[in-house]
Amino acid sequence: MKNIISDIDSYVDSQKENILSTLKRYIGFKSINVEQLEEGEKSEIVECQEWIATELESMNYFDSVDYYEVEKGRPNVVALKKGKGGGKSLLFNAHS
Secondary structure, eight states, rough: OOOHHHHHHHHHHHHHHHHHHHHHHHHTTTTOOOOOTTOOOOOOOHHHHHHHHHHHHTTTSEEEEEEEEEEEEEEEEEEOOSSSSSOOOOOOOOOO
């Protein structure tokens, strides 16, 4: 376990600038729930989700990256990485 933590720590250190740049871009979006906008205010939810989908696709890691807009102006991005065994699934969920 100690080697894994050390490997992760080393990777994060080596990618620090890239990680910070990506995070700054991500949190720079004004992704306010459309139901909570003040009059005249504009949300960047769509732009944010489009950017996330592009970022995930550019990683060339996921088996698929899909973009769903079930409700207009409220899209969802789903990225899938298939496992190699028959074990349990792992789900990460986030709100932008």
